[in-house]
Amino acid sequence: MVSAAQIEQISFFKLAKQNMRKISMFLVLGLIIIVFAFLTGGVNLTPRNITNIFIQNSYILILTVGMVLVIIIGNIDLSVGSVIAFLGALSAMIYNTGIGVVPTLILSLLLGAAIGTFQAFWIAYMHIPAFIVTLAGMLLFRGLTYIITNVTPISLIDDRYKQIASGSLNIEGFTIAGLDGLSIIVALVLVVALVYFTIRSRNQHIAHGFTVLPFRFTLYRIVALSALILFIFYKFSAYRGIPTVSVVLIVVTAIFVFLTNNTVIGRYIYAVGGNAKSAKLSGINSEQVVFITHVIMGLLCGLSGMVFTAYMNSALPQAGVNFELDAIASCFIGGAAASGGIGTTIGAITGGLVMGVINNGMSLMNIGADWQYVVKAVILLLAVFYDIMSRRKSGLG
């Protein structure tokens, strides 16, 4: 069956036009960063601020990665804000027994998965709409948080926990031209890996006789992504090294990009979200897929709760209020469809960064939360409007 590889002849603009839906959110993010660079006189691009953007948004971005799966499957999760408050408080209590960071992390993830299992049971097997189950969860876990914390913050016994959010990875005294050496080396390793895997995948496609794009597009892609990696890590290196939380974030994103694109369960999530009845008749156990998705969401709440507690350096009973709305908005800005079946991890992360960069930029300009809400509302509406219009054109509506 294997025929000779074909190279698709296509111009740059035609290709860009075909993939407009995919690239437009990156363009929007880039545009917003540039606009704020002007408005803040470049303050938003300082190494310190770039690091801060990652730290301040990390817990939302982790939630977003789980939320996009829930949205792809056609559901919604309103409970995540309360759940991370509850799990954050539990993890602080567990940590304060003195068992160390790693066991605390493992227990938090397990507790998160347990809460996810509880909600997933009602949604997947009792067929109660996710909106209602998680609305109940939102109330339930907020209440439980108040009960276990006595409505007072829980402080942490030492400073090691908070390193998850505010710590950095670097090697003492190892610098290259005044910059943190570890960041530079990691960045170079990442770029080399990117080049290697991109080219390998293209060669494999050619070997199998698939139609591929001309090499120059592969080159553009490598150059753009390398530039992005080098830029971010340059900023990291000029400040305190690689923020620990960005490592957490990159690992989580990588796992879920792989999960959604390459695994059977990932494909089942898209199938069930795209048309649950059809998926069922295709031999997919829809209930089980819905169940697993909500368990994953719970697990990520465990991680996010820990990161947020670390960021605040204490577990707050009021933690996580409205986080679910930020996470949901991020997914929709990132191109997920409310009707299910459509959405990507990278898109959701990009959407989360759009929101994060706007928050950060406006804070730098000393614009208060009042106007931040207004601007975010406008961005959300416009982004989804654009998305729906472009989807209609490509037959995804």
Add this chain to the structure above:
Amino acid sequence: MNEDYILEVRNITKEFPGVRALDNVDFKVKRGEIHCLVGENGAGKSTLMNVVSGVYPKGSYEGEVVFNGKVTNYRSTKDSEQDGLAIIHQELTLSPYLSIYENLFLGHMKTRFGVIDWDSCLRDSYPLLKRVGLNEKPQTIVSKMSVGKQQLVEIARAISQDAQLIIFDEPTSSLNDDESHKLLSLMKEFKESGITCIMISHKLDEVLSVADSITILRDGLSIESIDVTGEKVSEQRIIRGMVGRELKNLFPKKEPDIGTVVFEVKNWTVYHPDYHTMKIVDDASFFVRKGEIVSFCGPMGAGRTEMMMSIFGNSYGYGATGEIYLNGEKVEFDSPKTAIRKGVGYVSEDRKNLGLILIQDVKTNISNSSLPMISKRGVVNKRTEISKAEEFRKALNIKTPSVHQIVRNLSGGNQQKVVLSRCLLASPDIFIVDEPTRGIDVGAKFEIYSILNDMVKQGKSVIVVSSELAEAISMSDRIYVMNEGKIKGVIPREEATQEGIMRMALVD
């Protein structure tokens, strides 16, 4: 112009994408008669009634409809209702969680100063219910009543708006004998009081017992109108008019190489998913042999699709009972997943809602049933996936720019080939295809016949649910005839004629 006619339909042509559903149809109904409309599935009966009642608005069809001497200009059924023309659809259109009297006046409530006067609605509902013979309190929630009673509510609703002409679209298809009988007498009462009725029906005995005139439609053409009041008309005569056409050699059938029984279903009974006492499939038994193509024929609503779906992993209905044997071994399919794993494939008649995931691309749709097969430790091998999709694209001649194309953008025939590919990739031994050629063009039909033929040549077995008699006769080795949930009989290929099948289905 003869004032005798309440309804005249002149030169109606109605087209859907790719199909001409009605072709220059003329149709006349006398005032105060019961006029029956008969024809095979897809002959255009419902389409014609939808044109008359404004479901398809003026402008979406060619020709004119004259009601009470005036050319109609309906934009929706609301306009036709105001003119005194009501249609009772096959699927009931009541709001299920409202009570009888709320449903009766829905859309035309009695108001006083803009406020609904529920008391007078309630009061007015009693005579209406009495007139249609419904012994229920008007406050009863309609979803708690049987389908037959719900239908009476719809009829009461029609009379409450002073309907002069009521169209019944297969009114007895979901009723039991007793309810059907009552409905037919009600129609006769209406006739006495001067209301004209049009009934679409597949049940010829019912047609002959009430009709004053019968119009036969076939392939979107009006074949003939018969006045039944004077002469005695036989069922035979009507059936001949319904099928009429010559059998074309659609499908050069290869010499069959038929082996032993590989799939057998015994005493299969299924109930309606919402009305748990209503039998949709009633004690059906059948078998399929290796290398055999078996068709299931029968009118719409005979229970063929429902039976196949409930066999295929309980995908339809409530409380299915019966036994399934695969290669002589008793099996149970608790979900489609199990059925697929045991080697049974099912291609749904509802390709868009049950067969495909329209927002996904061709290759994903093809691989959806077989992902565990093309993956290792839960990771999908994308290269295998694309190669398999390419294989099917070539083998089945799926016309698409690439396997990365979203299936929504494909034509009906090509979409159907994608569904077939999905099922074939899971390599079933028993392949159930439900209306495989519905809504696709002749060329693609021929290709699909060839695909099914190739399957049986490889020693697999195919079950076809088909509403096209010509198709069923020319491609299958045996034909099971179903109606009203029962298997009425089986006809071998050599003895099968369209009239024979129709007679077996419609005449007891």
